[in-house]
Structures are given as structure tokens and as C-alpha cells.
Amino acid sequence: MSQLLIGAYRPGRTLIHRIPAGPKLGLVALFGIATVTVPGDWSALGFLAFALGLALWVRMPVRATLRALRPLLLVIVLVTAFQVWQKGWATAIDVVAGLLASVIIALVFTATTSIDSILDAITRGLGPFRRIGVNPERVALAFSLVLRAIPDIFDIAQETRAAAKARGLDRSPRALLVPMALRTVARAYETGDALAARGLGDD
Amino acid sequence: MPIQLDEVAVSVSTADGDLALLHPTTLTLGERRIALVGSNGSGKSTFARLLNGLIEPTAGTVTVDGLDTRRDGAAVRRKVGFVFTNPDSQLVMPTSLEDIALSLRRTIKDKDARRAQARNILTEMGLAERADTSIHALSGGQKQLLALAGILATDPDVLIADEPTTLLDLRNTQLIADRLFALRQQLILVTHDLDLALRCDRAIVIDDARVAFDGQPADAVAFYRELVGS
Numbered sequence: 001m002s003q004l005l006i007g008a009y010r011p012g013r014t015l016i017h018r019i020p021a022g023p024k025l026g027l028v029a030l031f032g033i034a035t036v037t038v039p040g041d042w043s044a045l046g047f048l049a050f051a052l053g054l055a056l057w058v059r060m061p062v063r064a065t066l067r068a069l070r071p072l073l074l075v076i077v078l079v080t081a082f083q084v085w086q087k088g089w090a091t092a093i094d095v096v097a098g099l100l101a102s103v104i105i106a107l108v109f110t111a112t113t114s115i116d117s118i119l120d121a122i123t124r125g126l127g128p129f130r131r132i133g134v135n136p137e138r139v140a141l142a143f144s145l146v147l148r149a150i151p152d153i154f155d156i157a158q159e160t161r162a163a164a165k166a167r168g169l170d171r172s173p174r175a176l177l178v179p180m181a182l183r184t185v186a187r188a189y190e191t192g193d194a195l196a197a198r199g200l201g202d203d
Numbered sequence: 204m205p206i207q208l209d210e211v212a213v214s215v216s217t218a219d220g221d222l223a224l225l226h227p228t229t230l231t232l233g234e235r236r237i238a239l240v241g242s243n244g245s246g247k248s249t250f251a252r253l254l255n256g257l258i259e260p261t262a263g264t265v266t267v268d269g270l271d272t273r274r275d276g277a278a279v280r281r282k283v284g285f286v287f288t289n290p291d292s293q294l295v296m297p298t299s300l301e302d303i304a305l306s307l308r309r310t311i312k313d314k315d316a317r318r319a320q321a322r323n324i325l326t327e328m329g330l331a332e333r334a335d336t337s338i339h340a341l342s343g344g345q346k347q348l349l350a351l352a353g354i355l356a357t358d359p360d361v362l363i364a365d366e367p368t369t370l371l372d373l374r375n376t377q378l379i380a381d382r383l384f385a386l387r388q389q390l391i392l393v394t395h396d397l398d399l400a401l402r403c404d405r406a407i408v409i410d411d412a413r414v415a416f417d418g419q420p421a422d423a424v425a426f427y428r429e430l431v432g433s
Contacts, residue, residue: 193285
């Protein structure tokens with residue numbers, strides 16, 4: 001079972017839940033840009049505190065959120081080590097706190113916005129591009145499937161790791177990566193068939 | 204709704220030459236409940252997937268109510284729904300409500316109306332309490348019910364169910380089977396469950412990529428039992 005929060009909508013009645021999906025997506029993008037363009041370790045810590053505050057406000061479960069962030073741990077350790085080595089602690093805090101803040105805001109977005117609303121927002125937003133051949137429904141569907149695929153791929157990775165371990169191959173990268181890649185492609189085909197079976201993506 | 208197969212064959216190219224997945228077959232499927240039985244790898248699923256255009260024939264034509272699955276694939280899929288063996292393959296949205304709403308997007312443009320209709324469908328399926336539940340948190344039976352609801356939400360005229368009870372326990376098998384047999388739609392049921400096959404109006408035995416028997420369910424089941432030596 002997926003332990004990830006990405007794509008896991010949690011219904012609620014907070015102001016964040018009530019902001020329409022389109023403007024909310026715009027705010028998420030602005031927040032991401034701000035974490036990169038506003039310099040300084042204190043401002044980055046401020047962004048992080050703000051993101052954590054929002055996560056608490058919308059009642060995201062603490063344990064599940066920490067679990068969702070766990071796959072980022074290796075990236076954070078590597079980025080921190082590299083930044084400390086190259087530019088010192090202040091820059092490391094700036095970069096890592098900004099990165100964490102952006103991820104948490106993305107989790108807040110998916111936790112407070114139903115996929116249905118996201119689909120509507122993207123379809124509406126891309127409407128004007130229909131005249132140049134863009135199919136907004138198809139783009140929106142692809143966007144939502146990406147959100148759905150992230151926890152799926154982590155599930156496949158966990159299952160593949162367990163299967164490799166059961167055969168005593170837990171230290172073999174090939175025993176993990178090859179079946180994982182094949183199963184991910186197979187899942188993509190299955191999803192395509194499932195959508196076609198509902199007449200979605202045919203239009 | 205008549206489904207017509209006219210000299211339909213499916214094959215794939217392999218290193219050793221062409222491999223037949225279905226030998227040339229001609230028949231009409233018009234009965235309300237039709238069972239497809241056969242051993243694993245016999246060609247049942249290939250046959251079933253031909254009927255709504257998920258697989259295109261290598262030769263011959265499949266028509267549904269006059270629509271060619273190769274030429275009018277999208278229109279055919281709007282008429283013929285398909286339920287897969289593994290509901291995990293079929294559920295593509297994070298929660299039950301959103302998954303049903305996805306099926307309704309083409310027909311109901313207003314979001315609130317769509318969500319209300321999705322809730323109605325979940326209520327009919329006995330899943331109202333699970334509307335906002337992650338699909339990962341549903342039991343096997345609930346997932347299969349939800350997958351079925353997701354297809355029925357598109358209001359097809361024909362429903363193809365490819366071994367929909369294979370992964371379920373006895374209670375859930377009974378639950379899904381009762382739902383399927385209560386549908387107004389024409390049902391084409393791929394199954395290993397011979398009791399379910401016996402509840403149909405017609406049964407087709409597929410063996411070695413060809414139709415080995417086609418007739419009354421009791422006769423078809425007897426033929427199949429003899430074929431597999433049980």
C-alpha cells in the first residue's frame with residue numbers, strides 16, 4: 001500500500017481547501033519561484049516555517065507527511081554536503097530549506113485539491129490553446145495521471161525490492177532496477193487500457 | 204446489441220514466425236449473458252479485448268451494432284465497457300469519488316453535478332461510506348465493485364468482464380456475480396468459475412486459440428470438463 005501523500009486528497013473546510021484549483025496552482029508556482037529568487041538562509045527558513053504552518057493548518061497527518069518526505073532524505077543529505085563543502089552552511093540552509101518548503105507546499109496542494117478540480121482547472125486554463133491543436137482534456141488527464149503514478153511507482157519499487165530480498169538478491173541493483181522498469185512500463189500499458197476501456201483519451 | 208465477428212484472427216510475430224492468438228472465427232454474440240471459458244492462455248482475454256477494440260484484429264472485422272472496432276474504436280468503447288481482472292489496473296484516481304467522477308467527465312461538464320452523480324453511483328454500489336477513501340485502503344471486493352461502478356458510470360450497452368472474480372474470496376465473488384447478473388446491460392463474462400458460466404444464456408469454450416464449443420452452458424461446461432480431464 002502506498003505510504004505517500006502525493007495525490008492523496010484529504011477533504012476539509014479550511015480556506016486552503018476552498019481556494020479554487022487554478023489560483024491555488026498559481027500560488028504554488030509563485031511560492032516555488034520565491035523560494036529560489038528570494039536569497040538568504042533566514043528567508044528560506046521563513047518559507048519552510050510558512051509551509052509547515054500550512055501543513056498543520058490543513059491537518060496533514062504528521063507521520064504520513066514525514067514518511068512522504070523520507071525518499072527526499074538522500075537528496076537532502078547530498079545537497080547539504082555539497083553546498084556546505086562549496087559555499088558554507090548559510091547557502092546549504094538556504095537551498096535545503098527552500099527545497100523542503102517547496103515539496104511541503106506541493107503536498108499541501110495535492111492534499112487540499114481534488115484531482116477532479118485540478119482536471120477542471122487545467123482544462124479551463126488550456127482552453128484558449130485549443131485553436132492551435134492542444135487538447136486540454138488530454139493534457140489535464142496526463143497531469144493527473146502523473147500525480148497518480150508517483151505513489152504507484154514507489155509501490156512497485158517496494159514490491160520489487162521485497163521480491164528481490166525473498167530470493168536473497170537484495171544487494172543486486174539489476175534484480176531491482178530491471179523488474180521495476182518492466183513493471184512500471186506494464187502498469188503504464190494497463191492504465192492506458194483502463195482509460196481506453198472507459199472511453200477516456202479517445203476524444 | 205449484436206456483436207459480429209467475421210473471419211476474425213489475431214496473431215503476433217515472433218522469432219519463430221507468426222503465433223496465432225485467435226484462429227479465424229466467425230460468430231454473432233446476441234444473447235443477454237454469454238460466458239467465455241477456457242484454460243489460461245487459451246485466448247479468452249484476446250477474444251474479449253477484440254470486442255471493444257482494445258485489441259484490433261489482424262484479419263477480419265469485429266462490428267458492434269454496425270460499428271467497426273478498427274475504424275470506429277472510440278465509438279465502440281463508448282458502447283462496450285470492460286472490467287479487468289485486477290481492479291488495481293482499472294482504478295486511476297486517488298479516491299473512490301474521484302475515480303467515478305473521471306468516468307463522468309465526458310457526459311457531465313458541471314463539477315458539482317458530476318460529484319453528486321458520482322455519489323449516487325457509489326451509494327447504489329454500497330460504497331457511499333468509502334467515497335473519500337483512498338483506493339489503496341479498499342478491500343479487494345470493494346475495489347472490484349468500484350472498478351465496475353467506474354465502467355457502469357459511462358453507461359455502456361454491453362459489459363465485458365474479464366475474470367472479475369478471480370482475485371476475490373467466496374463472499375466477494377458472490378457479491379460481484381450478483382451485481383453483474385442484475386445488470387440491464389448485455390454481459391460477456393470471461394470466467395474460470397463454471398458455476399457463473401452455468402448462469403449464462405450461452406457459453407463459448409476457447410481452447411488453443413480457437414472456439415472449441417459454442418452452445419448451452421450445461422453442455423459447454425461438460426465439454427470443458429472433459430477437455431481438461433476433470
